[in-house]
Amino acid sequence: MENVKTREPQQKRSIEKKNRIIETGFRLMCENGYQKTTTADIAKAAGVSTGIIYSYFKDKRDIFIYGLEAYAKHMLLPIYDRITPDLDVYSALNAIIDSLIEGHKVFQHAHKEIEALTMTDEVIAGIMFETELQITKQLELLLAQAGFDATDLPEKTHIMYNLVESLCHELTFHQHEGLNDAKMRQIVTDTIIFLLGKPVIS
Amino acid sequence: MENVKTREPQQKRSIEKKNRIIETGFRLMCENGYQKTTTADIAKAAGVSTGIIYSYFKDKRDIFIYGLEAYAKHMLLPIYDRITPDLDVYSALNAIIDSLIEGHKVFQHAHKEIEALTMTDEVIAGIMFETELQITKQLELLLAQAGFDATDLPEKTHIMYNLVESLCHELTFHQHEGLNDAKMRQIVTDTIIFLLGKPVIS
Amino acid sequence: MENVKTREPQQKRSIEKKNRIIETGFRLMCENGYQKTTTADIAKAAGVSTGIIYSYFKDKRDIFIYGLEAYAKHMLLPIYDRITPDLDVYSALNAIIDSLIEGHKVFQHAHKEIEALTMTDEVIAGIMFETELQITKQLELLLAQAGFDATDLPEKTHIMYNLVESLCHELTFHQHEGLNDAKMRQIVTDTIIFLLGKPVIS
Amino acid sequence: MENVKTREPQQKRSIEKKNRIIETGFRLMCENGYQKTTTADIAKAAGVSTGIIYSYFKDKRDIFIYGLEAYAKHMLLPIYDRITPDLDVYSALNAIIDSLIEGHKVFQHAHKEIEALTMTDEVIAGIMFETELQITKQLELLLAQAGFDATDLPEKTHIMYNLVESLCHELTFHQHEGLNDAKMRQIVTDTIIFLLGKPVIS
DNA sequence: CATGAATGAGAGTTCATTCAT
DNA sequence: TATGAATGAACTCTCATTCAT
Numbered sequence: 011m012e013n014v015k016t017r018e019p020q021q022k023r024s025i026e027k028k029n030r031i032i033e034t035g036f037r038l039m040c041e042n043g044y045q046k047t048t049t050a051d052i053a054k055a056a057g058v059s060t061g062i063i064y065s066y067f068k069d070k071r072d073i074f075i076y077g078l079e080a081y082a083k084h085m086l087l088p089i090y091d092r093i094t095p096d097l098d099v100y101s102a103l104n105a106i107i108d109s110l111i112e113g114h115k116v117f118q119h120a121h122k123e124i125e126a127l128t129m130t131d132e133v134i135a136g137i138m139f140e141t142e143l144q145i146t147k148q149l150e151l152l153l154a155q156a157g158f159d160a161t162d163l164p165e166k167t168h169i170m171y172n173l174v175e176s177l178c179h180e181l182t183f184h185q186h187e188g189l190n191d192a193k194m195r196q197i198v199t200d201t202i203i204f205l206l207g208k209p210v211i212s
Numbered sequence: 213m214e215n216v217k218t219r220e221p222q223q224k225r226s227i228e229k230k231n232r233i234i235e236t237g238f239r240l241m242c243e244n245g246y247q248k249t250t251t252a253d254i255a256k257a258a259g260v261s262t263g264i265i266y267s268y269f270k271d272k273r274d275i276f277i278y279g280l281e282a283y284a285k286h287m288l289l290p291i292y293d294r295i296t297p298d299l300d301v302y303s304a305l306n307a308i309i310d311s312l313i314e315g316h317k318v319f320q321h322a323h324k325e326i327e328a329l330t331m332t333d334e335v336i337a338g339i340m341f342e343t344e345l346q347i348t349k350q351l352e353l354l355l356a357q358a359g360f361d362a363t364d365l366p367e368k369t370h371i372m373y374n375l376v377e378s379l380c381h382e383l384t385f386h387q388h389e390g391l392n393d394a395k396m397r398q399i400v401t402d403t404i405i406f407l408l409g410k411p412v413i414s
Numbered sequence: 415m416e417n418v419k420t421r422e423p424q425q426k427r428s429i430e431k432k433n434r435i436i437e438t439g440f441r442l443m444c445e446n447g448y449q450k451t452t453t454a455d456i457a458k459a460a461g462v463s464t465g466i467i468y469s470y471f472k473d474k475r476d477i478f479i480y481g482l483e484a485y486a487k488h489m490l491l492p493i494y495d496r497i498t499p500d501l502d503v504y505s506a507l508n509a510i511i512d513s514l515i516e517g518h519k520v521f522q523h524a525h526k527e528i529e530a531l532t533m534t535d536e537v538i539a540g541i542m543f544e545t546e547l548q549i550t551k552q553l554e555l556l557l558a559q560a561g562f563d564a565t566d567l568p569e570k571t572h573i574m575y576n577l578v579e580s581l582c583h584e585l586t587f588h589q590h591e592g593l594n595d596a597k598m599r600q601i602v603t604d605t606i607i608f609l610l611g612k613p614v615i616s
Numbered sequence: 617m618e619n620v621k622t623r624e625p626q627q628k629r630s631i632e633k634k635n636r637i638i639e640t641g642f643r644l645m646c647e648n649g650y651q652k653t654t655t656a657d658i659a660k661a662a663g664v665s666t667g668i669i670y671s672y673f674k675d676k677r678d679i680f681i682y683g684l685e686a687y688a689k690h691m692l693l694p695i696y697d698r699i700t701p702d703l704d705v706y707s708a709l710n711a712i713i714d715s716l717i718e719g720h721k722v723f724q725h726a727h728k729e730i731e732a733l734t735m736t737d738e739v740i741a742g743i744m745f746e747t748e749l750q751i752t753k754q755l756e757l758l759l760a761q762a763g764f765d766a767t768d769l770p771e772k773t774h775i776m777y778n779l780v781e782s783l784c785h786e787l788t789f790h791q792h793e794g795l796n797d798a799k800m801r802q803i804v805t806d807t808i809i810f811l812l813g814k815p816v817i818s
Numbered sequence: 819c820a821t822g823a824a825t826g827a828g829a830g831t832t833c834a835t836t837c838a839t
Numbered sequence: 840t841a842t843g844a845a846t847g848a849a850c851t852c853t854c855a856t857t858c859a860t
Contacts, residue, residue: 017823024823043332045247049851059825064852119331126328129321130245139387165395168388169375169403176374185341186370193367197407201371204406205399226840251834252843261842263836272834428819447736449651453855454822463821465857474855523735530732533725534649543791569799572792573807576782577775589745590774597771601811605775608810609803623844630844655830665846670831 016068028066031056036077040120044074044127074127078134081120082141085113089148099156103202106149107174107195114178121179146171158206166205173198218270230268233258238279242322246276246329276329280336283322284343287315291350301358305404308351309376309397316380323381348373360408368407375400420472432470435460440481444524448478448531478531482538485524486545489517493552503560507606510553511578511599518582525583550575562610570609577602622674634672637662642683646726650680650733680733684740687726688747691719695754705762709808712755713780713801720784727785752777764812772811779804 034056038047049070053060067073088109114121128135146167153167154160177198181191236258240249251272255262269275290311299307316323330337348369355369356362379400383393438460442451453474457464471477492513518525532539550571557571558564581602585595640662644653655676659666673679694715698708720727734741752773759773760766783804787797 021823027823041331043328046332048849060851061826061853062824065823070851122327122331125324126245129243129324130248162392162395162399165391165399168382168391169378169396169399172378173371173375176371176378180370186366189367189370190364193364194371197364197367197371201403201407205403223840250832255843262834262844263842264840266835267840425819445735447732450736452853457822464823464855465821466819468856469819526731526735529728530649533647533728534652546792566796566799566803569795569803572786572795573779573782573800573803577779580775580778580782584774590770593771593774594768597768598775601768601771601775605807605811609807627844633844654828656828666830667832667847668845671844676830 016064016066016072027056027058027062031058031063031066032073032076032080035073036081036117036120039074039077040117040123044123071131075133075137078120078124078137081113081117081124082137084117085110085141086144088112089145099152099158099206100203102152102156103199106145107177107199110145110174111178111181114182142171153206170202170205173201218266218268218274229258229260229264233260233265233268234275234278234282237275238283238319238322241276241279242319242325246325273333277335277339280326280339283315283319283326284339286319287312287343288346290314291347301354301360301408302405304354304358305401308347309379309401312347312376313380313383316384344373355408372404372407375403420468420470420476431460431462431466435462435467435470436477436480436484439477440485440524443478443481444527448527475535479537479541482528482541485517485528486541489514489545490548492516493549503556503562503610504607506556506560507603510549511581511603514549514578515582515585518586546575557610574606574609577605622670622672622678633662633664633668637664637669637672638679638682638686641679642687642723642726645680645683646723646729650729677737681739681743684726684730684743687719687723687730688743690723691716691747692750694718695751705758705764705812706809708758708762709805712751713783713805716751716780717784717787720788748777759812776808776811779807 031052035047035052038051038055042051049060049063052070052073053063063073067076089106124134124138128138146164149167149170150163153163177194180186180189180194184191233254237249237254240253240257251262251265254272254275255265265275269278291308294304294307294311326336326340330340348366351372352365352369355365379396382388382391382396386393435456439451439456442455442459453464453467456474456477457467467477471480493510528538528542532542550568553571553574554567557567581598584590584593584598588595637658641653641658644657644661655666655669658676658679659669669679673682695712698711698715730740730744734744752770755776756769756773759769783800786792786795786800790797
């Protein structure tokens, strides 16, 4: 039996409204912090009343969860989409980096707030964990298929993922003056290629 | 322009009390989240009254700032201490990694909460930025002195710092099953050495 | 001075709908408490929209008032109906008790909630007062006509009414284990006959 | 392990304050209804801030429970106190009636609101049930010891209790005009004596 | 006539901060 | 200095009522 209090909007306008609340709410929470964002803030920014929020969402946290899932999808989908069988591993790698950078740009400050909530909220932690797992599994698969040595692949993949994550963060926020974007990206891809070693076959 | 309300404790016992509040408070905030930690929790855990906290600190955030500064010092000091002129660059590198891992272990979950607060609090952001700057500058200096090619050194250093950061995080929390600690560390140091390239003057 | 907002339904279907709202709403309010019953609950249970309720009723309280009046009628009517001139006083008494027990069974928990609302709502208090008055007056009349001594009749009638009320309550809810229904009823009727004393004439 | 959020006041002033909140809160809830009484109302009437209420009580309902327990104690204690071995059964009966009337006078409107909450709150229902049980058991014991016929004693006691309850209610609130207090009381005691029958051992 | 999405005032509760002792 | 009781603004969430369709 479904939740009886919140309802799934059927009308087009309602769906748009629900999405507007998710987008606005998640953005505010990520920009200003989960706790500092009040339901009144979200309602005002989304142009709705506070009451309607509780027609679509169980509670404030529910908005964040929905936003987080959209965020995860936004990060994952392009990866699946861009990796086609005819792509060589280097192009695929670049496609993945592009995807993640784009995801960061769209969701701005999301990452830090999510990481913090990960500590105290198991559901949120679970979603993030699963997302990261999907991405790294995808990377491992890609590399294994391309014939790269599978030795220490999980460890290498994890490190590569973190390298790309950090790169995305810097390229998105430019917190450190004097760093050259192109150079950063070049170094990261070089490093990943170094980590990959040479393909075993050929 | 001194703060008139809070005072700098002169007595030995008072100093101990202030430090106890900082340590306990910062730990609780990092473990359970800044917002979820109440001043009452801190007072109880530190064995003091809620009132006395406001003799030593301007507000709750002030406790966090003090804790953060201690944390930063804790991360930085060992780096300075362990890098002696007679050390070769590889040993120095390992010493730095050891220092940062240790720092992570001591301050546990601190990082995530700090990162989140960085977004909305400029002072906190400033402290973290300065700390990272100090570490990377130290690394750059170390490497330059050791005769490594200074080309793209800021970019490389930044990437190395992130590599080590991620490593520390994984070694401390072991969030991802199936990853081998020793291998991870080996790969990271290998990667750093790869990034360093060869010293210009052989 | 007619209410301009709500209207008196003319169509047969509308009348049925209004009655369904009254029945369902009053039942829910009595079972779960007035405050705990929401207009959404009533609408859902009655199979109508929340909006339509405000076409038939001024507000939520109005539904209760209507239900209460129906309840009062339900308690009173059988008393009038069952007391025919040819009935002796003892049979009439039993008929009244039967009527009240039946009323209780139909409206279940109504009494307690009504009593509580009586305190704060003068209209509700008035309806209940009037109902009780009708019943006791009816009793007084019945007894006077049957030739019983009219000394202290109002006081006696009031006490008899309460006796029957309590009896009905216990017979309906059986809250106290170990009490025998038949014995209770027997004792109550015996007590009433004791209270009545002997008819003056004959 | 005790509740960690609410504390048991140790200081005399604190105990007084807690009691003031209970008295004021319970009175307001009984006079105006549980739902209509807000925590702000209680705080204002008790001359405290809303916050302090939650130092002494888990929630609003907790205040009511405390008040209810005090009410029950107030009803029961005088019964135990006034029934001494040397008292004949008629004097004891009068003592009980006096006790209950007094209880009603002190707690005013309490009864109705309590009855209503009994429906939806098991804890409240339990307290009331236990109180009534204590009183009826006391009555049964008293009568059995006095040598009255124990036939149908539980049923008779229950009816007597209700008789007294109704009497108290009327004597306290005088809702029905034209009824004479003294006569009412006389009739009730007469009825009880009738119910008692004659002591078995002459 | 009917719908049910939308409103927004107001509820209970929390907690950083203050202050009488 | 130190206490912890007290404050009250601000939070999340509810629901009787309204209104666009």
